[in-house]
Amino acid sequence: MSDDPTPPALPVLTTGRLLLRGRLPEDAEALFPALSDPGVMTWWSRAPYAAVEDVRADFAVRAGDAWRSWAITRPGEDRALGFVAAGEKRQGGVSEIGYLLVPEAQGQGIAQEAVKGVIGQLFAEGQRRVFADTDPDNRGSVALLERLGFRLEGRLRGEWHTHIGIRDSLIYGLLAEEWRA
Template identity: 75%
Template sequence: MTSKDQAVSENQALPVIVTERLTLRGRTPDDAEALFPAMSDPGIMTWWSRAPFADPRELREDFGLEKTGSWRTWAILETRSRHAIGFVSVGSKRQGVSEIGYLLSREAQGRGIGREAVAAVIGQLFAEGQRRVFADTDPDNRGSIALLESLGFRLEGHLRGEWHTHIGIRDSLIFGLLASEWHG
């Protein structure tokens, strides 16, 4: 089995999470077509560490090469749809500690879908025994900061000049949430 096949297999084996409006399941390369409009959109990709994707084939390949097995990614689908509208990724950093990241298509923004999806994944992580979840976000990414704070994350640090991205050298804010603080 290649590392690409293993990453796809691991994502397909993720537990399916169902909320009031959403179904979250392992993201696959087949989700690239639905998510390409978002991941090629300079506005949506502003705060990512890489530039927008220019080619759907490149995105499909990227979706097949999850970050060396330590990352798990759930595709976000509205329950009545078969098309991904975003995703939530979780990277295991050390025993009991995970980093979380997320992206939503433009049409999914502003409806509470991001909060619902991220909360569901956080609940899953804490149910699995994680003690801490953190997020790394750009200080100018007001939407992400508001989402994290609404879920109970606390600002823990400001790293200056942390990332060299497609928009230049950027600072990073670290937000953290402990299992004991989670109110689901």
């Protein structure tokens, strides 16, 4: 057993148009304009970032962190267009996913392709269920989840106290056997 506290490297994932690699603190510069934009951050449970240094610190991988994050890039271009994160919520194969895409990359099917790649990886690793927690008014995210086959499992009323107030949360879930079908 190693004394190295560094978590194992994420597998690099490739899709038809994208390369997903482990998100790095250096990706903060490319993603800061989106993460500091109140419009982009409307549906996040945290307020927009005020400084790129804060993003860089949050992007640092820490030993014991339950969340893994892939930067979304195009092959041959190492600039992050966004990220997909997955966190194991319960032992026994249940993970939550979250994602963000810079505005200039939206509307091109990139988020769907990237999230699909990560979901495939999670199920290949033996996860039995993947879920997402999204704001009911986040129409883009709801549409993406439904296109990927997620099913609405419930609404948690007054679940989040965010920078835009108290918000409900929709829980969308996808089981491994539904994905394979």
